[in-house]
Amino acid sequence: MADNNASGAGREVATSPYGIDDQIGRLNLMSPESRAAVISNIDGAQFFDLSVDYFIGMPSWQAIGDPSYQIWMTHTPHGNVVEGLPTVSREMTEYISYSGDAMMMYTHTGTHIDTLNHYGYNGRIYNNFTEHDHLASRGWQVSGADKMPPIVARGVLLDFAALRGVDMLPDRYGITAEDVDECLAHQGVDIQLGDVVLIRTGRMRDWPDAVKWGENPPGLTRPAAVHLVEKGAMIVGSDTMCVEQGPTTDPDNYTPVHTYLLAEAGAPLIEVLYLEDLAAAKVYEFGFFAACLRLRGATGSPLRPWVFPYRKQ
Template sequence: MCSECFVTAAMKSRIAAHGAAFRKATASPFGSDDEVGMLNLMDAASRQAIMDRADPTKVYDLSVDNFVGMPGWFGAEDQPYQIWMTHTPEGEKIDDIMRVGKEANDLVSYSGDSISMYTHTGTHIDALNHFGYDGKIFNGFSAKEHLGSRAWRKSGADKHPPVVARGIMLDVAALLGVDVLPPSYGIGEADLRGCLKHQDVELRPGDVVLIRTGRMRLWPDRDAYLPNPPGLNREGAEFLAKAGAIIIGADNHCLEQAPSADPENWQVVHTYLLAEAGVPILEIANLEDLADDKVYEFAFFGACIRFRGATGSPMRPIAMPLR
């Protein structure tokens, strides 16, 4: 069934993409205080409906490990993932940082560590304050009024509720008969419609939509995984957003086709989804196990770390097939 068949006139009024203006930060249909956009489509009834169908005998982990040297977004010279020990069993015997004495340090082996990372590292969510237009983000919040010296006061990752929703995976690589889509391939509406038909899956308002390009087969080789990724183009993003997707994600590191096909906008899909359509983004999702088992519809569960005001945050999403 076509995706439009599920979008009633009443539902359209709750889908931000139907009220969007080109390259403008859209006012939320959920009120002037809204900071989470299309995640508002989740409610008790929708959560209960998908939980009732989830099969707990099989769990798919859609995240990647975080480790030193992992692929990441380096285009703007942001901090790569780093981890270092702050306490080691032998080091505590020498330094006695806790001032407990030799015998206590011989008995108690204490290990501790710290990490440093760009908030858009590994499997992660892009919050609605990540990209906007002309200094404004979704629902008209502005950098001038709502961005402090340390973080945004609006629409940060800390505002995201835990996500419990129906998920679908659109395997574009399999549709086109390749292991990995060609570099810079733009995934448009025809590809997405083709996947829905080929997989016999319906796209409904309230869905988490994950797109498989096959790039995860190149993980974690930086030189193969990062450059010129295939991904969603604006046409494809509009198709999914207008159908009522609450999160759109992919297995590449930037969701969208790169380099951008729009000579004026180097992040055409990010700005559209986040600022115009109010749809958070999920990146670097590991969809290979779902693809291997041909699981195209599932219960999606995920919660990001509540970094106050952050533009992104790690997430460990899981999927369960449906009964």
């Protein structure tokens, strides 16, 4: 078939230009020099936290069978007294007020990053690792969250809601490549090689209403995602649950942006970003800092991103 960026049909995973053992894709664009350049350009007087907090009842992917966020106490001060602690006297247990807890959730809950083993084509993921050879009973042996280095990069915010003069983009709005260029021109910024590009739709104004925030989200179309990568994006993130327009209009691929970015471009995604304060301050260029949990083989991980505005030139 002819190459058509609008369609996610008939695609294959890409071979990494960084070698047959590469498991981080475009994160290889970071270097000591690039990190030093970011740090030298930031204004440390102000920073923005782009994460959401975790709580029982928060929006999640439980509708398709994944566990909702749960947290429970494993120890309470009085409970320890009633039940007793091994080798600890009752008097000591009454004196020491010990609390502990445990949690359970899908790794794609809350603000998180998608790793390169999250999506692929025909049993393969980015750089031709296969389900047959690299997926064990407890998870992928390659390209998991444990392989991802801490992220220090230049970041760019594209505020599409402000571009259209609305609080939030309407349901199922598909952001096009032309929208990307219009937004860049409107804001007077550019995308450079190795950037983290963040997409604001305004959807976080409905957080944490699972229906209003989660259903029929606006987001990127495949051509827009291709355009961002061709301009230099290393990572793409958004304030929605899936970065891309949902449901997709592509009859041949139910997640064309995810499969393109992860399986073809080797570009991780960040989802459920809180971008409202950053947008209100009109901060469009910044230093982006984040690190995921080193969950061995995991297809995603909670992320705590924070940014510092770039100094005005």
